[in-house]
Amino acid sequence: MIDAFMVISYIMVVGITVGAVAALLQKDLLRAAFITGAESVALAFLFHALLAPDLGLTQAIVGTVLLPGIIIIAIFKTRRHEEE
Amino acid sequence: MIEITLQLLSFIAAGLLVVIGLGGMLFLDNLIKKIIAFTLLSDGVNLALVSLGYVEGGIVPILEPGSSYLNFPNEATLIFGPGIVLTNIVIGVSTTAILIALTMVLYRRYGTLKASKVLKGERK
Numbered sequence: 274m275i276d277a278f279m280v281i282s283y284i285m286v287v288g289i290t291v292g293a294v295a296a297l298l299q300k301d302l303l304r305a306a307f308i309t310g311a312e313s314v315a316l317a318f319l320f321h322a323l324l325a326p327d328l329g330l331t332q333a334i335v336g337t338v339l340l341p342g343i344i345i346i347a348i349f350k351t352r353r354h355e356e357e
Numbered sequence: 358m359i360e361i362t363l364q365l366l367s368f369i370a371a372g373l374l375v376v377i378g379l380g381g382m383l384f385l386d387n388l389i390k391k392i393i394a395f396t397l398l399s400d401g402v403n404l405a406l407v408s409l410g411y412v413e414g415g416i417v418p419i420l421e422p423g424s425s426y427l428n429f430p431n432e433a434t435l436i437f438g439p440g441i442v443l444t445n446i447v448i449g450v451s452t453t454a455i456l457i458a459l460t461m462v463l464y465r466r467y468g469t470l471k472a473s474k475v476l477k478g479e480r481k
Binding site: 282283290294297305306312313319320322323324325326331332335336339340343346347350351352 | 370393400408460469470
């Protein structure tokens with residue numbers, strides 16, 4: 274029997290790894306910040322699947338709003354594109 | 358034959374996150390990219406600690422009305438790992454905020470975000 278929740282969990286396991294590589298390969302730092310937020314959503318879902326829902330709530334708030342927010346503030350204060 | 362479970366897969370993913378984060382911190386030249394790699398490394402360590410306490414087919418360690426006290430030690434997941442990780446998430450974001458502030462000070466002084474140019478010490 275295929276459990277839909279576990280299938281989504283396996284997809285999220287692959288998603289955090291791919292998201293981590295994709296965030297570090299971007300030349301545009303703003304796009305890297307958004308990909309970091311998306312990877313954090315996948316991590317929050319995985320915390321929920323690993324039976325720690327309190328961590329899932331905390332990670333969803335902190336990793337999605339706060340962390341990309343301060344990175345975006347830093348990008349607007351400095352420069353957006355990576356220099357050669 | 359090792360059975361492939363969610364616990365094993367998330368432990369492998371945690372190891373990959375630690376490797377990616379450490380490699381990014383060492384080999385990338387942009388300071389903000391280094392900070393993003395640091396957060397990825399922190400996420401990997403958190404995921405490793407949480408997946409160690411996972412019990413296959415277990416329950417969330419919260420006692421509800423009507424639930425049995427006898428099966429609780431066998432079924433509930435371990436709470437020591439998540440107890441540390443909850444602290445680490447909050448402290449990690451404040452550490453990142455301090456790193457971001459220091460990066461903005463460095464940019465104001467040197468006019469660049471490249472770590473190699475900052476290490477040469479040429480003022481703007």
